[in-house]
Amino acid sequence: MSTLTKEEIDHLKNTANAKALQRRRLKTSALLITNVIFAFLILLPLLYAVSIAFMPSGELFSTEMNLLPKHPTLTNFRDALQKVPLFRFVLNSFIVAGLITIGQIISCSLAAFSFSFLNFKGKEVLFMLLMATMMIPGEATIISNYLTVSGWGWLDSYHVLIIPYLTSAMGIFLFRQFYKSFPISLYESAMIDGCSNIRFIFRILLPLTKSAIGAMAVYTFINAWNMYMWPLLVTGSQQMRTVQIGISMLNSVDAQSMTLMIAGVVIIILPSISIFIIGQKQLIRGMFSGAVKG
Amino acid sequence: MASVTLKHIEKIYPAQDKPDGKQNLRISEEGVHAVEDFNLEIKDQEFIVLVGPSGCGKSTTLRMIAGLESISRGDLYIDGTLMNNVPPKERDISMVFQNYALYPHMTVQENMEFPLKLRKTPKEEIRRRVQEAAEMLEIKDLLKRKPGALSGGQRQRVAIGRAIVRHPKVLLMDEPLSNLDAKLRNQMRAEIIQLRKQLKTTFIYVTHDQTEAMTLGDRIVIMKDGVIQQIGTPEEVYDHPTNLFVAGFIGVPKMNFFKGTLLKTGTEYKVEIEDVIFPLPKDACKTLVSSGTLVQDVIIGVRPENILLMQTESLTQSGSTAKAQPLPTQPANAGLRALPGTADVSELMGATVQLHFTACDGDRTAVIPALQWESMQLQPGQPLAFSFRGSDIHLFSETSGKSLLREPEKV
Numbered sequence A: 001m002s003t004l005t006k007e008e009i010d011h012l013k014n015t016a017n018a019k020a021l022q023r024r025r026l027k028t029s030a031l032l033i034t035n036v037i038f039a040f041l042i043l044l045p046l047l048y049a050v051s052i053a054f055m056p057s058g059e060l061f062s063t064e065m066n067l068l069p070k071h072p073t074l075t076n077f078r079d080a081l082q083k084v085p086l087f088r089f090v091l092n093s094f095i096v097a098g099l100i101t102i103g104q105i106i107s108c109s110l111a112a113f114s115f116s117f118l119n120f121k122g123k124e125v126l127f128m129l130l131m132a133t134m135m136i137p138g139e140a141t142i143i144s145n146y147l148t149v150s151g152w153g154w155l156d157s158y159h160v161l162i163i164p165y166l167t168s169a170m171g172i173f174l175f176r177q178f179y180k181s182f183p184i185s186l187y188e189s190a191m192i193d194g195c196s197n198i199r200f201i202f203r204i205l206l207p208l209t210k211s212a213i214g215a216m217a218v219y220t221f222i223n224a225w226n227m228y229m230w231p232l233l234v235t236g237s238q239q240m241r242t243v244q245i246g247i248s249m250l251n252s253v254d255a256q257s258m259t260l261m262i263a264g265v266v267i268i269i270l271p272s273i274s275i276f277i278i279g280q281k282q283l284i285r286g287m288f289s290g291a292v293k294g
Numbered sequence B: 001m002a003s004v005t006l007k008h009i010e011k012i013y014p015a016q017d018k019p020d021g022k023q024n025l026r027i028s029e030e031g032v033h034a035v036e037d038f039n040l041e042i043k044d045q046e047f048i049v050l051v052g053p054s055g056c057g058k059s060t061t062l063r064m065i066a067g068l069e070s071i072s073r074g075d076l077y078i079d080g081t082l083m084n085n086v087p088p089k090e091r092d093i094s095m096v097f098q099n100y101a102l103y104p105h106m107t108v109q110e111n112m113e114f115p116l117k118l119r120k121t122p123k124e125e126i127r128r129r130v131q132e133a134a135e136m137l138e139i140k141d142l143l144k145r146k147p148g149a150l151s152g153g154q155r156q157r158v159a160i161g162r163a164i165v166r167h168p169k170v171l172l173m174d175e176p177l178s179n180l181d182a183k184l185r186n187q188m189r190a191e192i193i194q195l196r197k198q199l200k201t202t203f204i205y206v207t208h209d210q211t212e213a214m215t216l217g218d219r220i221v222i223m224k225d226g227v228i229q230q231i232g233t234p235e236e237v238y239d240h241p242t243n244l245f246v247a248g249f250i251g252v253p254k255m256n257f258f259k260g261t262l263l264k265t266g267t268e269y270k271v272e273i274e275d276v277i278f279p280l281p282k283d284a285c286k287t288l289v290s291s292g293t294l295v296q297d298v299i300i301g302v303r304p305e306n307i308l309l310m311q312t313e314s315l316t317q318s319g320s321t322a323k324a325q326p327l328p329t330q331p332a333n334a335g336l337r338a339l340p341g342t343a344d345v346s347e348l349m350g351a352t353v354q355l356h357f358t359a360c361d362g363d364r365t366a367v368i369p370a371l372q373w374e375s376m377q378l379q380p381g382q383p384l385a386f387s388f389r390g391s392d393i394h395l396f397s398e399t400s401g402k403s404l405l406r407e408p409e410k411v
């Protein structure tokens, strides 16, 4: 009892090792399974929508439970594309959301730069004012904005969709938060080296805050893509409609069909989902880049 | 390649953001006075060190010279040109920051080229200067790396390299070595001394480390609470500190301070510490006579290396009357009066021993040669006697803390 042979010691070691390994595997797989279940539950409505899009409309309203189409068909997609110019809507939305994103990135990063790096009289007050505008809900100003742009004769055009959204208080605020964690001595060093403000922004600040810009871009793009009230108000013709409105048109056109509408929805969420997937890494990194080392 | 003149420079921060209570900065209705009435003439190619405890306004002063901080009052001249409202990039200065401030997305080479490119220096010249600086700082092998892949010491070299490629008129450094470990710091200090020989530039160097200040500076500016305490060469501030603060700040280990009384008989001055009388040397008496100093309570300062330890004759005898016997290893100190004390811990520093002891109601330090220490065999808790020469005494007024042995300054 008192002495163990080398083999016995090895054997004990191996079994202990194997046990630990097994326990870890078990834990990992349990975690994985839970995650998959939850992911499935959360994705269920979306997946169901995709499935409906492929169903003939008769199948949806039958009494039996059917999650998957029995006779998959593409007619819904074809009909949706025929009823309304969906591609035109998607194109419109891309143009509008894209330009808004570019505009906001430029204007917000520049404004946030001056709020965080420059010193001028009334900086604090100005920033407070800016933040205060975030408290006003967009719906409250929408009518007066409408009157303004219609007075200018801007209705039913691209610029009326884009220009009012070229900057945002939220964007300025977010960029300023990102810049707060930017070491000020880099700015001072650049100033002494003979760098102008503009050059500093393009040569040093922007390259070093790429992840913040990526996050902002995704956030802004999705917001602009999902805009509803404003485009509804200021656009009238089919040519200028964006997807969100276009899709509701499917609903109101003569005979309404659930499957038809959902096919339209599936077509239009594809771009925004793919943007999200492409930008996801940036978004998450950007969201947390300021979290540590305040 | 330039002189820098600061005339009555002041920095006042608006009062709303008050510094933490630790500081004793003056606060008026204008705000917090971070730097007060700063006057200094820096000669061409001089190496000036600003030194002082944390929060004394060293960085603020440096940043005002750099143009990163506005000057609240006073005039700043570089090479005779008023610079108060000139933006940093037109002052022809460069600066090394404590946290290096390298551009992380550029390679070492690009970092060093950056200031030259901004000045539209010809390509050939840029290449030559970067090579030259890289050679001087021994970073030629690192040119292709990004700062993230460098050690602290290497980053510091790159930061210095970026500052010197431009051949600025004035090179400012704000605690450039404080992020390095002790060994590297000593090495870099030696290299800065080397660099200084090769560059014909005016240096202004900020540190809170008095050793750095003493070894690097041609002249040292000692500051406290935004006010200059003394300006002088390392020898001057070490041998003739103007006040208690400078005396205590410069020199390691710290100077010992004893409470005592200044006595006068005719033109002779003596100091008395706990009933033991120490006569002052002739030139000290002269100074005191010419300034008309009266009998008063004083603080007597003695540097640890000037403390002379003696063996007490008998351990039972104590008190001020203990007859002290000079040690055989010491020069003849006959006639020196001795004060009693009790030994505490000792630290062997190499050739010397730093002995902590208690005497005259306080902790004192003495630095003695290791050889002598071995022959004494003092154990903690044992009584000892110590003395010092009259010529090693620094004398300060107890009320104002000002040195009594310095002639009033001629301005």
Ligand SMILES: Nc1ncnc2c1ncn2[C@@H]1O[C@H](COP(=O)(O)OP(=O)(O)OP(=O)(O)O)[C@@H](O)[C@H]1O
Binding pocket: B013, B014, B017, B018, B019, B020, B023, B025, B032, B034, B052, B053, B054, B055, B056, B057, B058, B059, B060, B061, B208
């Ligand atoms: N923006 C500011 N507003 C108000 N007070 C300030 C501001 N910047 C610095 N101070 C105060 O000015 C004083 C001097 O600061 P400074 O940075 O020059 O100290 P320092 O001597 O460089 O200290 P350290 O060795 O810690 O770097 C400090 O008491 C500080 O609190």
Ligand SMILES: [Mg+2]
Binding pocket: B058, B059, B060, B174
């Ligand atoms: Mg400082």
